[in-house]
Amino acid sequence: MARKFYFAGLALVAIGLPVSVFLMSFGQLVLLATFLFDGELKVKLKRFYANKPAVIAASVLVLHMLGMIYTHDLGSGFSDIRIKVPLLILPVFIAGSQPISSWFFHRLMGIFIAAVTLGTLICIGVYAGLVPTRHVVNDIRDISIFISHIRFSMMIALAVLLTGYYFYSQSAVLMRLGFLLLICWLLYFLFVLNSLTGIVLLLCTVVFLLVYGIFSIRRKPLKAILISGLLLLLAGLGVYGRSLFSEVVLSPLHGGVLNVGTKTAMGNEYTNDSVSTSSENGYAVWMYVCDKELESAWNKRSHLAYYGYNKKGDLLRFTVIRYLSSKGLPKDAAAVNSLSDPEIKWIEDGIANVNYEGRLRLSVRILETVWEFRNYLKGNDPNGHSVIMRIEFWRAAMGIVRSHPLLGVGTGDMKTAFQNQYVSMHSPLDANHRLRSHNQFLAIAVGFGSVGLLWFLFALFYPPIRILKGFDYFYTVFFIIAFFSFFTEDTLESQAGVTFFAFFNALFLFGRSRQESLKGDVPSASQE
Numbered sequence: 001m002a003r004k005f006y007f008a009g010l011a012l013v014a015i016g017l018p019v020s021v022f023l024m025s026f027g028q029l030v031l032l033a034t035f036l037f038d039g040e041l042k043v044k045l046k047r048f049y050a051n052k053p054a055v056i057a058a059s060v061l062v063l064h065m066l067g068m069i070y071t072h073d074l075g076s077g078f079s080d081i082r083i084k085v086p087l088l089i090l091p092v093f094i095a096g097s098q099p100i101s102s103w104f105f106h107r108l109m110g111i112f113i114a115a116v117t118l119g120t121l122i123c124i125g126v127y128a129g130l131v132p133t134r135h136v137v138n139d140i141r142d143i144s145i146f147i148s149h150i151r152f153s154m155m156i157a158l159a160v161l162l163t164g165y166y167f168y169s170q171s172a173v174l175m176r177l178g179f180l181l182l183i184c185w186l187l188y189f190l191f192v193l194n195s196l197t198g199i200v201l202l203l204c205t206v207v208f209l210l211v212y213g214i215f216s217i218r219r220k221p222l223k224a225i226l227i228s229g230l231l232l233l234l235a236g237l238g239v240y241g242r243s244l245f246s247e248v249v250l251s252p253l254h255g256g257v258l259n260v261g262t263k264t265a266m267g268n269e270y271t272n273d274s275v276s277t278s279s280e281n282g283y284a285v286w287m288y289v290c291d292k293e294l295e296s297a298w299n300k301r302s303h304l305a306y307y308g309y310n311k312k313g314d315l316l317r318f319t320v321i322r323y324l325s326s327k328g329l330p331k332d333a334a335a336v337n338s339l340s341d342p343e344i345k346w347i348e349d350g351i352a353n354v355n356y357e358g359r360l361r362l363s364v365r366i367l368e369t370v371w372e373f374r375n376y377l378k379g380n381d382p383n384g385h386s387v388i389m390r391i392e393f394w395r396a397a398m399g400i401v402r403s404h405p406l407l408g409v410g411t412g413d414m415k416t417a418f419q420n421q422y423v424s425m426h427s428p429l430d431a432n433h434r435l436r437s438h439n440q441f442l443a444i445a446v447g448f449g450s451v452g453l454l455w456f457l458f459a460l461f462y463p464p465i466r467i468l469k470g471f472d473y474f475y476t477v478f479f480i481i482a483f484f485s486f487f488t489e490d491t492l493e494s495q496a497g498v499t500f501f502a503f504f505n506a507l508f509l510f511g512r513s514r515q516e517s518l519k520g521d522v523p524s525a526s527q528e
Contacts, residue, residue, distance in 0.1 A: 002038035006097055007104055009034060010511075013503055014112040017496065018119040018155045019146050024499055028086065031093045044096035053463035054095035054510050060459050061088035067411035067448050077412025083495055086502040095510035105512045109162050109474075116159040117182065119146060120189040127192075139312045139350065140194050147496040150489060153190060153198020154481055155500065160186045161205060161477040196365050196387075197488060205480045207234075212471070241366070264290050264332040277378040280326035280353055280371075293333035294320060301336060301344050312350030322352035383430050390438045390488065392429050396421045397437035401445045408449035417446065436493070440486035443493065467509050475508040 012027030035044060048054055064081050071077045100108070123143040125131035133145050141149040160183055167179035190198055207230075214226045263269055273286035295306040298320060310316045321331050323343070329335040339347075346357050353371075356364045372385040382388045399421045400409065409417040414436060422434045437443045445453045460483075464475060482491065482501050491497040 002034055002040075003098075005030060005034040005038075007100070007108075009093075010100070010108055010507070011111050013499065014108055015115045017112065017500055017503070018116045018152060019122070021146070021495060024495070028089065028093075028499075032089065035093050035096065048092050048096035051095045051510060053466045054091045054506070056459050057463045057505065057509070058088045058091040060456060061085065063444075063448055063452055063455055063459075064411050067408070067452070069410075070407065071410030071412035073412035073416060075412065076415060077410065080411055080414075080493075084492060084498050086499045087492070090499075090502040091506045091510065094506040097511070099510075099512050102513065106166075108507075109166075112155075113159045113163055113182070116155050117186065119144075119152065120156070120186065122146075123152075123193070124189065140192065144193065148494065149193055149195050150197050150485075151491075151494065151496045151500065153193055153195035154201060154485055154491075154497075156186055156190050156193075157198050157202040157205065157481055158478060158504075160190070160202060161209075161481075162474070165473055194365055196369070197485065201481045201484055204484055205477050208480055209477070260288050260330050264293060264330070265334050266293060266332070268293055268332070270330065270332070276380065278322075278375055278380050280322050281328070281355065283325045283328050285322055285325045288330035288332070289321060290330075290332045291317070294331055294336060297333035297336035301339070302348060304348050310348055310350040314350055316347075319347050319350060319352045323347050323354065326353040326355065381428060383428070383433050389429060389433055389435075392422075392427055393435060393438045394442060396425065396427065396434075397439065397442040397446050399425055401442070401449070404446075404449055406449045406451060408445065408447045408452055411447055414443070414447050436490060438488060438490055440489065440491050440493075443490050463505075463509055472508070478504045478508055 009027050009030035012023050012030060014027075016023030016025070016027055035041070061081070061084055064084055068074070068077045068081070122131055123145065126133050126135075126137065126145055127140070127143045135142060135145045137143055143149075144152045146152070163179050163183050163186070167176055167183065170176050170179065190202070210230055214223060214230060217223045217226065260270075268290050270288045270290050271286075272288065274284075276284070276286040278285040294317070298306040298316075304310065304316055306317055306320065308316050310319050320336070323346075324331050324335045327335075329338070343354075343357075351357055351364070353367070356367060368385075369387045372382070372388040376382050376385070376388045376391065382392055396418055400417045404417075418436055419434060422429060427434065437446060441453065441456075444456045448456075464479065468475065482505070485491045489497070491501060
């Protein structure tokens with residue numbers, strides 16, 4: 001009976017990760033109750049303490065507890081520890097329990113894949129207006145109503161790769177067809193969600209698997225053919241990326257619009273900022289601007305206020321001016337009146353360039369990112385640009401680390417340290433954009449200095465190096481997704497992120513037999 005409750009706890013966590021914070025937490029409570037009250041507590045604790053890699057993995061939370069010794073904001077510190085409790089309890093519960101059978105392990109993976117798929121269907125329902133929600137959907141990424149779209153995209157990437165394993169392992173044609181259709185759906189939704197983080201993490205993992213698979217082949221002619229194919233694929237991606245980069249960066253700056261005087265057709269003066277280097281399709285953004293006319297004309301065409309925000313949450317005025325600039329138009333009432341109704345809607349949706357409409361969402365996301373980066377390098381405002389603001393986050397984090405290099409600022413003082421650092425470095429970020437590092441390694445270094453960062457890296461790499469004796473598909477795909485997410489996200493600073501990492505890290509390392517691999521067979525129920 002206790003074993004069934006243990007299985008149920010694992011399944012509830014797997015279900016809750018993508019679709020329910022309540023089930024995610026309740027599943028851990030079930031695991032706690034099973035661990036404490038099944039009569040084998042001492043045996044489980046001995047089993048855990050005998051597993052040195054598991055003890056090392058669980059020590060990440062101990063690091064945060066030690067950081068409370070020299071913190072000032074105890075409230076924030078305890079709140080941070082509460083969120084990160086899964087880093088300790090999941091390794092203890094899973095490593096202290098007997099490994100689950102191969103049959104249940106694969107069923108657990110199926111449960112997670114099904115939960116992720118259910119989450120995508122609900123999100124599509126929200127997007128189509130079929131699923132009622134209290135959330136305001138201004139941007140496509142807002143359809144992820146259960147957890148952050150970035151965390152959800154990481155889970156989708158893992159679900160794609162797990163489904164790929166079962167597609168590879170199955171021999172039945174109908175089963176393989178079903179897995180293939182599921183992969184196509186999850187990939188489609190990942191691109192609909194437009195999460196650059198999830199797409200890049202999936203791409204990095206696939207490239208690693210391809211490289212590993214190719215170099216594992218012993219037949220040299222076949223290996224040479226596959227290497228050539230991989231290089232051609234990478235070259236194609238490079239050419240595609242360069243074309244998008246060139247479209248933004250290498251477009252000539254026309255210096256404004258020809259044959260435009262100092263006044264509009266209505267007799268109002270233009271303002272011209274000849275110092276600004278912002279441009280769209282080669283046309284200067286801040287030349288020939290008449291806000292008085294833009295506000296009046298725009299508010300007659302749209303229910304969104306000119307000095308308000310577009311549906312992506314960015315300043316609408318900025319989007320309007322960028323869009324008109326991309327068409328080579330002066331920014332006045334005549335230009336707004338010349339826009340079609342679909343163009344008004346595109347601007348409301350946050351599309352800032354006439355060339356972006358009708359293109360793949362990923363292409364637009366890349367173009368916007370390149371534009372943001374170019375704009376930032378030229379000293380323009382980074383506010384509202386998620387990728388570029390990270391540079392400011394990282395600068396602030398590095399400044400704190402330089403001031404507290406050895407032990408950091410402590411568990412609870414990170415928020416205060418960041419706010420003080422933004423002030424001291426005269427950051428151009430608005431107050432509501434002055435966030436923490438969005439880099440897990442920097443977050444650890446800010447809190448616990450170089451000593452804490454070294455221990456975190458040791459706790460990250462020692463367990464798999466010590467336990468894994470060969471290639472392990474499940475752990476490899478999970479670890480690549482988690483590890484690379486640490487460079488652009490504070491993955492362990494949210495409940496969904498920390499539970500995702502702690503659960504799969506413990507499950508893949510300590511919760512099953514070490515017989516699963518890319519070449520392993522999926523056992524049938526009769527093998528249980």
